[in-house]
Each structure stands twice: as C-alpha cells, then as structure tokens.
Amino acid sequence: GAVVSQHPSRVICKSGTSVKIECRSLDFQATTMFWYRQFPKQSLMLMATSNEGSKATYEQGVEKDKFLINHASLTLSTLTVTSAHPEDSSFYICSASPGQVSASASYNSPLHFGNGTRLTVT
C-alpha cells in the first residue's frame, strides 16, 4: 500500500538553529502534501499545503517565513523550522494522497500520514 516516510523521527536542537524535516511518498507521486502540527494532548492542526513546483499555501496564523516549505519533486516535501525556539517544540506530521489535490483527499484514496517528527528545542 501507499507509504509516506518522514525523517527524522526525533530531533533535538538548540534555540536559534534551523531544522529540516523531510516527507517522502515512497510508492506514489504526490502533487500535494500537507503539514500538520500536534500539540500535546491536542488535535492536529493543518499548517500548510505543499504544492509541487509552486509556493505552499499556509493556514491563517502560520508564519511562512518561519516554517519554510519546499516541494521540489513529486515525491519529496520538506519543512524547515527556521530560528527554532522552545515554543516550536511539537510533533510535526506530514501527509499525502496519490493523485489528489485536496486536503480532504479521501473520496477515493485515503490520506496517508508519515510517522511524525518529534522536535524538541532546548
């Protein structure tokens, strides 16, 4: 079945540094990928929609200059947390769906999620 790989699974970084998270669709092409953030004991919040070959679409309240998204190919999207601060510590999850372009994306094929990245900023 369709698989989405996310790397790294855990990362600890110092305040002020930048961290890059990769999201790959392993056996399908994804023109659109989605990035979520999950706070402890809370739901997933959609941060942005990553579009291959074009700029990402950010949700209201998400700083695009802080959370840089690059979707360089049909199988890879990256999220870079720039100048990370302790409040950026969170669980970040990506998702993708074969051949779909909407975040609902589940009418015919399910949305596949990566295993997430636990970011801790010290």
Place this chain on the structure above:
Amino acid sequence: AQSVTQLDSQVPVFEEAPVELRCNYSSSVSVYLFWYVQYPNQGLQLLLKYLSGSTLVKGINGFEAEFNKSQTSFHLRKPSVHISDTAEYFCAVTKDDKIIFGKGTRLHILP
C-alpha cells in the same frame, strides 16, 4: 465554531469489553467523516470513513462507526477491545476542502 467535537479526552475500558468513542460534528460542514488512529509516536492511520450510502461503516481492526444525521454524530465502536487497541483516536470531518480533526480520545485498555 468547532466543526468536530470529541466529548471524551480519555476512555478507560477493560480488555475484551466493548467500547464507544463519541464524535459529534457541526451540521454546517459537509458530511464526509473519518476516524483515524494514532499509535504512540506515530502518524495517523485511517480506520474508516463515511462518504455516502449505508450509515453503518465498517473499518479495519474490527472497528465500526454509525453516521447519525439527526444527532450529528459519528460514534466509533468495537465489540471487544484488545490491548493492542491502546492509542489515540481522532474523529475528522472535511470542511472547505480541508480535514478538520477533533481533539482526540485516548483509549486506555485495562488488563
């Protein structure tokens, strides 16, 4: 207004007992409904979905959910839980071409 509400943040249940995880949605959103499961430190996996048709939806791992339009609910059920069902369960709806997740319910299986 919140689009989806999970009334219980945590549900303890004995192994082999039945369980119901509650989910209510806002009637203002389109009625595409989903349940996802998240195991510790992992991403989400689709359990089941309701798009149209039969209101009783069967999913993986023995779970099922019933869409109730009059009560705007989509509760998740399993007749007999196993220790491996310990996880966080998220109800989700589509709104404006996006998925909106509930806050999740942690299912805690007691031995």
